Amino acid sequence: MGSIIRYYRTKLGIKQYELAGDVCSPAHLCKIENNPNEGNDETINLLLEKLGIDLEKELQKESNLKYTYEEFVNNIRFVNIDQAQRQFNTLKNNQVFIELMEFHNHYQIMLIPFYIITEQFKELEDQRNLCNKISKSFNKDESILFEMVKGLYYIHKSNYRKAKIILLDTFKKVNVANVPYRGDMDYALALCYYNLNEYERALNSTIFAYRYYQNEDNFQKIGYCLAVLADSYKNLNLKEEAEITYKKLIRTSEMLGNNKLLNKALYEYGLLQKNKVILEETLTLFDLSLEKNNCDVSIQLELILSKIDLMMKNNINKDKIQKYIQYIKKLSVQIEDRTYYFLALYYEYKIEKPSQVNHFIENKLIPFLEKSDCSSKLIIYYKELADHYESIDLKKSLYYLKKCMHKNNEYSNLAHII
Structure with missing residues (x-):
């Protein structure tokens, strides 16, 4: 008091x-x-x-804020973004009282993952700098938590080597059984291993995290773990395990309504299929997802583009692909989003004018994407041009390969970032 x-x-x-x-x-x-x-x-x-x-009112206010903060932390960990945002607004309005309470340092640390999942990147940098300044006042548990959160920060920055060093060092400093948020530590380490191409280690860490999240019914994180597991199996050429895991991911992401994960799972599962019947069934699942999300235009367009790409890679029904392309062009004009219009044009060139597709990528698509807010999509087009020029203009090939590598360090697979 x-x-x-x-x-x-x-x-x-x-x-x-x-x-x-x-x-x-x-x-x-x-x-x-x-x-x-x-x-x-x-x-x-x-x-x-x-x-x-009024002492009773003050004690009740403290009790309410403690409860709100506990829910805030849980919603960050369970990736309930809307609820976490509402609780953050309440806590922010009571900032003066938060500073008087015993959890104020813990709160400052947890704002870092909150700003990551809500994509408030300016606030993220300011908060990280603040936590660095006040870190000497942290107790032992707060210091461990801050180390883990620093690992998440560097994962967000795609500096997986530094994140890995921090996380492994944190494990060495404490009794592993008593690490707070142990599943989050294992999952963060799995992301580091995966992005450093250490797929066997990624599998082991993800399995630990997966079991932890199962025990606490953290279904969103279970979905993220399945994505890492499936991708790791795929990169280790364990096709059967990858297929089984992608199927689990499809069911889980449908249950969660996580359309980014569902889109990824359907696409990757489809790429693994050589059996025409199973592939056609997978393509049908795209249509079912479209029906469920007929109000969300951006999700519709992303799903259709993924389906087109899958059909193109397997030479399936070019007439139907053309219909999808025309639908995307029409819808993108209606919603005034030129990004999807350009991406549809890319596939149109691949079908109707394959000899001109690289010219279109270099002179139309890439310049547009570099100016837009969708620059994360550039990686595949830089890579395509690098491959195209490899045998005819090595200097240009290296130029686009460098741009691809730089962009790849800037962005990570959406399914792998929390």
Whole structure:
């Protein structure tokens, strides 16, 4: 209560000697305000009474804020973004009181993953700098949490080597059984291994995280783990395990309504299929997903583009592909989004004018994407031009390969970032 007394005394413009009066000495009041163990109940109550503070209301406010903060942390970990945002708004409106409470350092640390999942990147950098400044005031548990969060920060920055070093070092410093948010640590480490092409280690860490998330019914994170598992199996040429895991990912992402994961799972599962019947069934699942999301235009367009790409790679029904292309062009004009129009044109060139597709990529598509907010899509087109020029213009090939590598370091697979 000392912090509460100091807050209201300062707010009301009352000097320490004025409040102390006949209750206690100014020196004793100073100790009460700065040391939670100072002051007996009688003295505290008299000081609160002089300030006009309702003790029950203050205790209830503290209890409510503690509960809100606990829910805020859970919703960050369970990737419930809308709910986390609402709780953040409540906590932000009570920032003064948060600073008086025992969890204030924990709160400052947890704002870093919150800003990552809500894509508030300017706030993220400011918060990271703040936490670095106040890190000397962290207790042991807060320091461990901050190390883990720093690992997540560097994963967000695609600096997987640095993130891996931080996370492994954190594991060495503590009793592994008592690591807070152990599943999150394992999952973060799995992301590092996966993006550093250490797929066997990625599998092991992801399996630990997967079991942890199963025990706490963290279904969104289970879906993310399945994505890493499936991709790791695929990169280790374990086709059967990859297929089984992608099928699990399809079911899980449908249940969660996570359309980014579903789109990825359908596409990757389709690429693995050589059996025409199974491939046609997979393409049908794209249509079912479209029916479920007929109100979300961006999801519709992403699903159709993925389906077109899958059909193109397997030479399936070019007439139907043309219909999809025309549908995307028409819809993108209606919603005034030129990005999807250009991406549809790319596939149109591949079908109707294959000899001109690289000219279109280099002179139309890439310049447009570089100016737009969708520059993360550039990687595949840089790579396509690098491959095209490899045998005819090595200098140009290296130029686009460098751009591809730079962009690849800037962006990561959406299914692998939290």
